[in-house]
Amino acid sequence: LFNVSRGSFMPSPNVDSCVVRFDIRDKTPEGVTDEKFFFKVARGAFSQRRKTLSNSVSSSMGIDKSIVNQAIEQSGLPASVRPEALSMEQFITFSEALRKLV
Structure with a gap:
């Protein structure tokens, strides 16, 4: 909404x-299609700051990394993508692809 300068704090x-x-x-x-799964993937993706989507989802959800990588590939995303780089539509596409694989 607006910026706050560093001088505003003490x-x-x-x-x-x-x-x-x-x-x-x-x-x-x-x-x-599965709200509970979607939000579980979202929490997992953002649970480990600055990790790749593959590493954070795999480790936080206990899903084999090859399955997560397959969902990333099916979603048309680069293998090294980070969660914060995804649009909402890309995240939904990834979540739906992952849901179908697990």
Whole structure:
């Protein structure tokens, strides 16, 4: 929504900040067939900061890495993709591909 300068804090940090707003949706995004699985994949993907999608989903969900890699490939994503680089549509496509493989 707006930036907040480092001078607004005491003691002053070494970075500027910003205020963001999150709007909670009333329903699951279109294309998600299993809401519980989708959110489990989302939690797993973002549970290990700065890891690749393959490593974070595999280790957090206990799914064999080759299966996760297969879902990534079927989704048309690069093997080294990180979760934060995905659009909502790409994440849904990946989640649905993974759901069909497990």
